[in-house]
Amino acid sequence: MRKDKVPTQRVPIPEPEDDYTGRVRILGAIVTGIIIVLIVRLVYLQVYDGAYYARLADGNRIRIIPSVAPRGNFYDRNGEPLVVNRPSFTASLLPLSEPPTKETLSRLSVLLQVPAEEIQKKIDSHVGLDPIRIKQDLGPELVTILEEQRSLYPGVIVEVQPIRDYIYHTWGAHALGYVSEISEAELEAKKDQGYKSGDIIGKFGLERVYDTDVRGVNGGRQVEVDVTGKPVQNLGTQPPVAGADLELTIDARIQVAAERAIAQQLGAIGAHAAAAVVMNPQTGEVLALASNPSFDPNFFVNGISEKNWKAINENPYHPMDNKAITGEYPPGSTFKIVTGTAALEEGKVTPQEIIYDPGYHWLIPKTNAGGEALGAINFVQALAHSDNVYFYEMGYRLGVDLLEKYTRMFGVGEKTGIDLPYESEGLAPSKAYKKANYEDDWYISETFDAAIGQGFNLVTPLQAAMIMGQIASGGNRYKPHLVNRIRAADGHIIREFKPELLSKLDVRPEVIAVVRQGLEDVASYGTAAGQFGPNYPVKIASKTGTAENPHGRDHGWFVAYAPVENPTIVIAVVVEQGGFGSQSAVPIAKKILDAAFNLKTPETEAVMQEVAIRRKS
Structure with a gap:
């Protein structure tokens, strides 16, 4: 029997894919992925880092x-x-x-x-x-x-x-x-x-x-x-x-009086530099501090010009130096306060002892400044008339080491601690000092020099004022300061500065009393009587000084305190190369005292007018 053939089912075979189409699909996938990444990143930046980038944007437009x-x-x-x-x-x-x-x-x-x-x-x-x-x-x-x-x-x-x-x-x-x-x-x-x-x-x-x-x-x-x-x-x-x-602590009237007096006196005598310190010896408050030549602080506010800086920098008398606290000078006869205090306290002399002054010392032919001979004198007379021969003898009896002890007791050789920068220490000489710095022995003639404030001795005007202030205050040495209070903008007091006792002279009160008596006679009958005299309205105690200067004319000194019954003012004035202190420094101090005690003089009136003008400006 013939079998019929079963028809074969044909399976469709895909056609080969076009290369272009494949590339498009791949590119589409990549683009889709990039978009997804950008969206994710955008969400992240907006949600998580948004505040950070907002601050960056503000930084570009906000100042x-x-x-x-x-x-x-x-x-x-x-x-x-x-x-x-x-x-x-x-x-x-x-x-x-x-x-x-x-x-x-x-x-x-x-x-x-x-x-x-x-x-x-x-x-x-x-x-x-x-x-x-x-x-x-x-x-x-x-x-x-x-x-x-x-x-x-x-x-x-x-x-x-x-x-x-x-x-x-x-x-x-x-x-x-x-x-x-x-x-x-x-x-x-x-x-x-x-x-x-x-x-x-x-x-x-x-x-x-x-x-x-x-x-x-x-x-x-x-x-x-x-x-x-x-x-x-x-x-x-x-x-x-x-x-x-x-x-x-500064009193504008006293400051103006000091500045005017210094400028007038420098012009009158042909000197170029001076300094003055005015203090309250019972508190350490600085009532005036002047140094000449000076500078205008307004020059520096906007950056000093080359012209102004050159004028300051090339001035041979150094306007930027605060001579009141940095200038170191031999104290001259003002130092006899220290020598006399030491001699009395150590029993090297009594107030009543008479020492004969023939015009020179018996051991070394050192004479008085003017060559005069004062004859038989006691301590008070010697201090009032600033007799060198008498104080040569005090130095000889003391010796330099005892003299150094009392010099340091008065505060020389260390900073006072005033609230200003660049303060100098001064110098209290001794045998050890000379040996260490000059590799040489100490000679008796150098003791004589030290006893009258010459030789190696150096003090600042501030230290000279404080020496006088210790006699005025009964031996107390207060820290000098320029600020009483620091007050906030709303008026409340941030800080208040009280008197600070630095030290007290280890000296009997009767010794200080004798020294004060000699200083009182200086203005009435001694070397400062030409400017003051016994009829000056305010009773003052004072001491003149003339310090030898190897670089030119002598420096002139004057220290004083007033009123003697209850001293509230102490002054120290030095005139560089001014000659005798009685002629160069005393006139400055007198005008300062006139203003401090409101004495009616033409200069005091001018000071008051100056303060009024500055206040209105």
Whole structure:
């Protein structure tokens, strides 16, 4: 039987895939994957990192413009302003993402008259987002140009800042000090204390010592800026906190009297330098501190000009030296206070003993300054008339080692601790000192020199005032200071300074009484009687001095305290190369005392007028 054939089912065979179609499919898969990744990344950036990138965006359009805190003012003991602040305009650059072009820097340099290299140096050394201060204390013309032509000066803003104003200019400059922009070395040393580039800090005097108290806390404005750095919206303000005020011990009347008297006397006698210290011997409060020649602290506020710096730096009498505390001079006959106290306390002489002065000492032919012979004299007479021969004998009886002991007891050879920088120690000579420094023995003639304040002896005017002050206060030596109180801007007292007793003379009261008697006679009948005399309205005790100077004329000295019944004023004046102290230093001290005790004289009236004028300014 024939079997029918079963038809075979045909399975379709796919045609070979076109290469182009395959590539499209692969590319589509890749694109789809990339889109998915981008979407995932976008979600991640928006959800998880959104705040971070928002801050970055704000950083490109938001700037903090600091508001500089005004420094605390300085007032004298009676509330008279000495150092204040005045408003000023400062041209500053905002740090932008793109640095200013050379064209902008050149245009700014010409307008502000600041070298382009100096501006570029400020930009290169700047760190952070604070404005870069280019020039302070702009005049109204420059401010107008910068405000009206903002498009020509992209990134430049005008800040209103307080600027230091020293009302009395050169007077009192060494005590008050000055401020200027912080240096790189200072910034490195103080950066942990919150100081930043461009900050104004105290460089000298009280401005330096009390800088952290008077500098205040800066505030600021948060502003939105456009692409050129121009502020377009204020987003918030933090007001600055003013620095604390200093209420000083200085009396403006006495300070002005001292400055005027020194200037007048230097002109009259042809001398070039002098210093004066006025203190309260019962508290250590410094009522005036003057050093001439001086400098104007206002020169330094905006950066001192080359012309002004050259005038100061090339002055042979060193205006920047505070001669009242750094100048070291042989004390001359004012040192007889120390020698006389030592001789009486050690029993080397009694007040009644008569010593004959033939015009020279019997052991070594050392004479009186003028060659005179005073004949038979006792202690009080010798001190009143500043007899060298008598005190040569005191030095001979004491010896240099005992003399050194009392010199140091009076505070010479160490710093007083006054709240000013760069104080000198003075020098109390001894055999050991000469051996260590000159590799030589001590000679009896050097003891004679030491006994009358010559030779190796050195004191500062401040130390001379404190020697006299210890006699005035019955032996107490108080730490000198220039600040009574530190007062916050809201009026509350932050710190108050009380009298600080440093030491007390290990001397019997009757010894001090004899020394005081001799000093009282100096002004009435002795070497200062020509200016004072017995009819001076205020009873004073004093001592003149003339110190030999190997480099020129002798230095003139005068120390005094008043009134003798209850001393509240002690003065020390030195005139470099002024000659006899009775002729050079005494006239200065008299004008100071006239003002201190409000005596009616033409000069005292002029002092009062000067203070009134400065107050109004």
